Amino acid sequence: MGTPTDNPAQVPYLDLPTQMRPIRKEIDAVIAHALDNCSFCLGPDVVQFEKDFARYCGAAHCVGFNSGTSALHVAMKLLDVGPGDEVITTPCTFVATSWAISYVNAKPVYVDIDDATFNLDPKEVERAITPRTKAVLPVHLYGHPVDLDPLLKICRKHKLPLVEDAAQAHGAKYKGKVVGTFGEMSCFSFYPGKNLGAYGEGGALVTNNAAFAARARALREHGSTQRYYHDEVGFNYRMEGIQGAVLGVKLKHLDAWTHERQRVAKRYHELLADTPLQLPREADYAESAWHLYVVRHPRRDDLKAHLESNKIGCALHYPLPLHLQKCYAALGYKPGDFPVAEKAARECLSLPIYPEMTEAQIQRVASVIKDFFRKA
Ligand SMILES: Cc1ncc(COP(=O)(O)O)c(C=O)c1O
CATH class of the missing domain: 3.40.640.10 (Type I PLP-dependent aspartate aminotransferase-like (Major domain))
Incomplete structure (x- = not known):
């Protein structure tokens, strides 16, 4: 049976069947x-x-x-x-x-x-x-x-x-x-x-x-x-x-999977280095488990629509910081209280990342992103 991974033109945001x-x-x-x-x-x-x-x-x-x-x-x-x-x-x-x-x-x-x-x-x-x-x-x-x-x-x-x-x-x-x-x-x-x-x-x-x-x-x-x-x-x-x-x-597979996530992150770094995106970087004290690969750009919403129209899954983590959530209105926070978090929420976009991602899929994501900036 075919899975999304067999077709690099479609890149799901997450692919649990292939991992299973x-x-x-x-x-x-x-x-x-x-x-x-x-x-x-x-x-x-x-x-x-x-x-x-x-x-x-x-x-x-x-x-x-x-x-x-x-x-x-x-x-x-x-x-x-x-x-x-x-x-x-x-x-x-x-x-x-x-x-x-x-x-x-x-x-x-x-x-x-x-x-x-x-x-x-x-x-x-x-x-x-x-x-x-x-x-x-x-x-x-x-x-x-x-x-x-x-x-x-x-x-x-x-x-x-x-x-x-x-x-x-x-x-x-x-x-x-x-x-x-x-x-x-x-x-x-x-x-x-x-x-x-x-x-x-x-x-x-x-x-x-x-x-x-x-x-x-x-x-x-x-x-x-x-x-x-x-x-x-x-x-x-x-x-x-x-x-x-x-x-x-x-x-028993976790370390191998983390290693594969690191591979995907490294390829994204290389392929997206010359785009206007702000890429995630590991601090010198850190070895990330790369649960997510979150890029940033002021035109995040347009880029998200472009990726989705090209059948590339992506997501927002997280679109509204917690101090501005309705459920926490009683705490009394207001927009502008945490400018760095609020800007990150406006600009963040999570690209697909999972251990089973193929080189063709990574290249497909990168080329669709480059296409977006070329057109812009
Ligand atoms: C940062 C963070 N904290 C807590 C949780 C809660 O975990 P769970 O969904 O297993 O209740 C999650 C998971 O969704 C999370 O991402």
């Missing part, structure tokens, strides 16, 4: 095994995956969740963030980063981003600290690590815990070390389109702190360590057994 094909037999076998064992909620495959992913991150503990959002929510609970508290975070992310703060009735305090990396600007964080600040929640956006050393320095100085939102950054490296253990804890998403994606929802909380891990295990399972005894109000945030089995298979 070579691992399908192994996936079928582990799913069959999970079904035979009736291990649907948590179970041995989740336990094994937690061990493997903790090892992958160089962490002592990994707790599997039913989504990255749930893991972030529990991270806020573990730090006892609550009503009246403030958490400093970025307006340039998927909204779930902020949901975690809102779910515990605390206040997201946004600061502007660094123009080069789209990540929270450490210099802005220190200015936003107040006596009510309870934690700092940066995101390794698009797979590019935030500049952790200056952030950690500020956090240590003010005795604030740092939680990494690593939902988009499985295997990304900061100064040679995989992200996930720089802060008190980190949260990952295994949503299907992520670099490590489940075949359904999934997430994880990673930490070196045994007490946090134990409480996270209890919180994800109705606040109980012993069935029908509930030490605190908890949640049903368990990872499904089948997702643990799928993730266990896919984790």
Whole structure:
């Protein structure tokens, strides 16, 4: 059966069927095994995956969740963030980063981003600290690590815990070390389109702190360590057994897939270097996991329409920063508060990037972009 990848004239934004094909037999076998064992909620495959992913991150503990959002929510609970508290975070992310703060009735305090990396600007964080600040929640956006050393320095100085939102950054490296253990804890998403994606929802909380891990295990399972005894109000945030089995298979391929993403990014850099686009660049401290390849241009909307009319998938991450979202109107932010984030939102355009992208597809994307600027 043909797939979009067989036809370089069409470049889908994401191509999960092509990724699934070579691992399908192994996936079928582990799913069959999970079904035979009736291990649907948590179970041995989740336990094994937690061990493997903790090892992958160089962490002592990994707790599997039913989504990255749930893991972030529990991270806020573990730090006892609550009503009246403030958490400093970025307006340039998927909204779930902020949901975690809102779910515990605390206040997201946004600061502007660094123009080069789209990540929270450490210099802005220190200015936003107040006596009510309870934690700092940066995101390794698009797979590019935030500049952790200056952030950690500020956090240590003010005795604030740092939680990494690593939902988009499985295997990304900061100064040679995989992200996930720089802060008190980190949260990952295994949503299907992520670099490590489940075949359904999934997430994880990673930490070196045994007490946090134990409480996270209890919180994800109705606040109980012993069935029908509930030490605190908890949640049903368990990872499904089948997702643990799928993730266990896919984790073995993650480094090879990241390598392929790096190949695609490198080719885009080369082929698009002489266009007016602002291209994403790795900071000298970073090895990006290249979850997304986000270019920038003031005529972003026209370029997007041009790509789509040429059957090239593209997307916007993210078109409206969180401080301007309707759901956060009560926080009182207004346009102009975070000019760097707002400009990035107006200009950003995510090009297709996935490990299976062929050279012909990459060249097709680049040539359609060049065609746009020639006509302009
Ligand atoms: C930066 C970021 N944080 C949190 C999440 C939430 O993860 P999930 O979709 O698994 O709940 C996502 C994923 O969509 C994300 O991209």
